[in-house]
Amino acid sequence: MSKRILVLQGDGIGPEIMAEAVKVLNLANEKYELGFELSSGELGGASYDKYGVPLADETLERARQADAVLLGAVGGPKWDGIDPALRPERGLLKIRSELGLFGNLRPAILYPQLAESSTLKPEVVSGLDILIVRELTGGIYFGQPREKRVLANGERQAYDTLPYSESEIRRIAKVGFDMAMVRNKKLCSVDKANVLASSQLWREVVEEVAKDYPEVELSHMYVDNCAMQLVRAPKQFDVIVTDNMFGDILSDQASMLTGSIGMLPSASLDVNGKGMYEPCHGSAPDIAGKGVANPLATILSVSMMLRYSFAQAEAADAIEQAVSLVLDQGLRTGDIYSEGCRQVGTAEMGDAVAEAL
Amino acid sequence: MSKRILVLQGDGIGPEIMAEAVKVLNLANEKYELGFELSSGELGGASYDKYGVPLADETLERARQADAVLLGAVGGPKWDGIDPALRPERGLLKIRSELGLFGNLRPAILYPQLAESSTLKPEVVSGLDILIVRELTGGIYFGQPREKRVLANGERQAYDTLPYSESEIRRIAKVGFDMAMVRNKKLCSVDKANVLASSQLWREVVEEVAKDYPEVELSHMYVDNCAMQLVRAPKQFDVIVTDNMFGDILSDQASMLTGSIGMLPSASLDVNGKGMYEPCHGSAPDIAGKGVANPLATILSVSMMLRYSFAQAEAADAIEQAVSLVLDQGLRTGDIYSEGCRQVGTAEMGDAVAEAL
Ligand SMILES: CC(C)[C@H](C(=O)O)[C@@H](O)C(=O)O
Numbered sequence: 001m002s003k004r005i006l007v008l009q010g011d012g013i014g015p016e017i018m019a020e021a022v023k024v025l026n027l028a029n030e031k032y033e034l035g036f037e038l039s040s041g042e043l044g045g046a047s048y049d050k051y052g053v054p055l056a057d058e059t060l061e062r063a064r065q066a067d068a069v070l071l072g073a074v075g076g077p078k079w080d081g082i083d084p085a086l087r088p089e090r091g092l093l094k095i096r097s098e099l100g101l102f103g104n105l106r107p108a109i110l111y112p113q114l115a116e117s118s119t120l121k122p123e124v125v126s127g128l129d130i131l132i133v134r135e136l137t138g139g140i141y142f143g144q145p146r147e148k149r150v151l152a153n154g155e156r157q158a159y160d161t162l163p164y165s166e167s168e169i170r171r172i173a174k175v176g177f178d179m180a181m182v183r184n185k186k187l188c189s190v191d192k193a194n195v196l197a198s199s200q201l202w203r204e205v206v207e208e209v210a211k212d213y214p215e216v217e218l219s220h221m222y223v224d225n226c227a228m229q230l231v232r233a234p235k236q237f238d239v240i241v242t243d244n245m246f247g248d249i250l251s252d253q254a255s256m257l258t259g260s261i262g263m264l265p266s267a268s269l270d271v272n273g274k275g276m277y278e279p280c281h282g283s284a285p286d287i288a289g290k291g292v293a294n295p296l297a298t299i300l301s302v303s304m305m306l307r308y309s310f311a312q313a314e315a316a317d318a319i320e321q322a323v324s325l326v327l328d329q330g331l332r333t334g335d336i337y338s339e340g341c342r343q344v345g346t347a348e349m350g351d352a353v354a355e356a357l
Numbered sequence: 358m359s360k361r362i363l364v365l366q367g368d369g370i371g372p373e374i375m376a377e378a379v380k381v382l383n384l385a386n387e388k389y390e391l392g393f394e395l396s397s398g399e400l401g402g403a404s405y406d407k408y409g410v411p412l413a414d415e416t417l418e419r420a421r422q423a424d425a426v427l428l429g430a431v432g433g434p435k436w437d438g439i440d441p442a443l444r445p446e447r448g449l450l451k452i453r454s455e456l457g458l459f460g461n462l463r464p465a466i467l468y469p470q471l472a473e474s475s476t477l478k479p480e481v482v483s484g485l486d487i488l489i490v491r492e493l494t495g496g497i498y499f500g501q502p503r504e505k506r507v508l509a510n511g512e513r514q515a516y517d518t519l520p521y522s523e524s525e526i527r528r529i530a531k532v533g534f535d536m537a538m539v540r541n542k543k544l545c546s547v548d549k550a551n552v553l554a555s556s557q558l559w560r561e562v563v564e565e566v567a568k569d570y571p572e573v574e575l576s577h578m579y580v581d582n583c584a585m586q587l588v589r590a591p592k593q594f595d596v597i598v599t600d601n602m603f604g605d606i607l608s609d610q611a612s613m614l615t616g617s618i619g620m621l622p623s624a625s626l627d628v629n630g631k632g633m634y635e636p637c638h639g640s641a642p643d644i645a646g647k648g649v650a651n652p653l654a655t656i657l658s659v660s661m662m663l664r665y666s667f668a669q670a671e672a673a674d675a676i677e678q679a680v681s682l683v684l685d686q687g688l689r690t691g692d693i694y695s696e697g698c699r700q701v702g703t704a705e706m707g708d709a710v711a712e713a714l
């Protein structure tokens with residue numbers, strides 16, 4: 001039975017980096033006889049330009065039918081002036097929500113070959129390997145009511161709502177514990193339970209789920225303290241589980257600790273393990289079309305897809321090893337360049353990985 | 358006319374560090390004939406133990422009467438088990454709210470003498486001097502409704518509300534611009550306008566206020582990107598203005614960049630410039646009572662108080678110079694100790710600053 005993969009290039013550097021990822025994916029498809037069928041669609045600004053909306057119904061329907069979605073990146077100044085409800089990001093939020101992709105896995109790994117790229121001292125980050133598990137379809141991102149209005153006194157006011165239900169917290173907590181079980185059995189749940197009602201429930205439910213995972217060492221940390229600890233001593237963490245907004249902030253902070261955000265993939269999974277895979281970095285409109293963007297995060301997103309949605313560990317490992325080999329060879333795109341290495345463009349980097357594979 | 362200062366030692370290391378700050382304050386009081394009258398009260402756990410609430414009405418009343426409040430730190434595991442509504446932090450939130458202390462100034466400064474303490478590479482942080490202006494009495498910290506409830510299907514659910522009104526945003530934006538005017542005229546407003554309704558209003562109103570400050574270069578940044586940029590290139594910032602929750606997270610992250618959170622004071626001001634002054638660090642229950650805590654953040658909070666609430670720039674400068682001198686002499690508490698320096702305790706550090714003054 002063939003497996004369907006929907007490829008959404010997105011905006012900015014999306015098309016360039018996706019071309020390289022697809023190159024690698026096609027090769028793996030042949031070599032390991034994976035039986036993948038690829039098709040492509042639009043998301044974000046590209047979709048707005050074609051359909052007038054950042055996610056068209058037919059694209060969404062095709063994403064539902066697919067076994068996995070591979071995404072480049074969305075957004076750019078080109079769409080800054082349009083109706084906020086139609087901005088590229090809304091397409092991303094909608095596809096996450098409509099497909100029920102509640103479990104967002106964001107690894108922050110320091111590649112030994114790139115140790116120099118971090119702004120942190122080597123002893124603080126060498127060997128860093130954290131996984132942030134972010135709740136992706138609930139909380140303040142989607143909470144209702146939310147509104148901008150004019151108060152009785154004539155003042156403008158706006159508000160958002162941050163809701164979490166027991167079942168939403170339980171299922172993301174389970175992902176956190178499951179990930180901890182296959183890693184170093186340490187889970188840190190991050191909240192703001194000293195201030196927020198939603199965080200108090202969060203903590204309660206995480207404690208309940210913990211009973212099913214006696215082997216995992218669970219700790220709780222306030223989000224402000226976590227932002228400090230990620231700077232002070234990031235290696236204290238193994239898996240972090242947190243809500244949508246805190247996860248947005250902390251995962252970006254953590255990825256930057258590695259100094260190589262151009263290297264980091266992510267997965268967003270539904271209850272059945274179906275997923276959307278995308279690089280952690282954005283659409284980098286400033287360098288779009290120049291052929292200099294780093295395609296490795298997208299290539300590693302392919303590897304994550306093979307691992308999580310298709311249980312093809314062998315092929316996934318092979319891609320990761322190919323990336324590592326290319327780094328060993330000293331090939332670097334501009335974002336991860338350091339002295340003594342050879343600077344290459346997007347396509348050359350993709351070719352090198354394909355070659356190594 | 359005498360000026361009244363209410364001193365709230367708080368919990369944990371609070372009493373120890375405050376003893377040193379009061380030592381320095383009394384000296385400045387005499388030397389510069391400031392006419393201060395000090396009195397003391399309880400906040401947080403200490404207040405709970407004495408009155409059964411984390412902020413007693415009579416303490417609040419005395420805080421209202423005072424011209425400024427000097428606070429140590431609140432909280433500790435001793436009160437972990439009590440009713441969440443009576444926890445030490447609630448006292449802190451209540452005094453901020455009741456006194457209308459909406460403008461929270463949190464400097465993140467790297468002291469050249471302590472450059473080694475940062476976990477970031479010297480070239481990334483040397484000379485770092487950021488001011489974070491955090492809205493402190495609005496947003497999700499105080500928004501209503503907030504509730505934990507049981508839904509029709511029997512599930513528990515909890516939610517919080519994040520509201521901002523035009524006038525709340527305008528007054529904190531003004532603080533941001535005013536601070537930028539006396540610094541390097543660069544203001545970065547941080548929000549999540551691609552997701553939150555409240556952030557969209559935030560951005561709108563900040564733009565409106567900007568018209569009155571043509572000399573200030575204003576930029577907007579999403580909170581996740583700001584958390585990244587603070588790691589990647591923190592020196593790009595001069596003044597950051599942001600909401601209560603984002604300010605909580607980003608100011609802690611920024612303070613840790615300096616590697617010396619034990620050095621950082623903060624001010625929380627009302628519309629008339631009346632303020633509460635406290636160190637950025639917490640109550641550090643693990644080292645409480647041992648006489649090893651760093652009193653410098655509290656001593657520097659005294660200096661901030663002299664500057665912002667009493668316009669005593671000369672005395673404020675003198676205290677800052679005294680602290681700098683003591684660092685030059687190589688005196689260090691444990692948290693900022695590095696090889697070749699002399700490790701001292703809390704009292705010895707306080708004495709040295711008093712001596713230098
Ligand atoms: C583009 C934006 C809406 C999105 C988010 O906040 O979730 C992005 O920052 C991310 O983290 O994937």
Ligand SMILES: CC(C)[C@H](C(=O)O)[C@@H](O)C(=O)O
Pocket residue numbers: 194195224446449450605
């Ligand atoms: C103690 C806590 C409620 C408080 C806050 O979140 O404001 C603290 O973290 C701070 O930043 O002063």
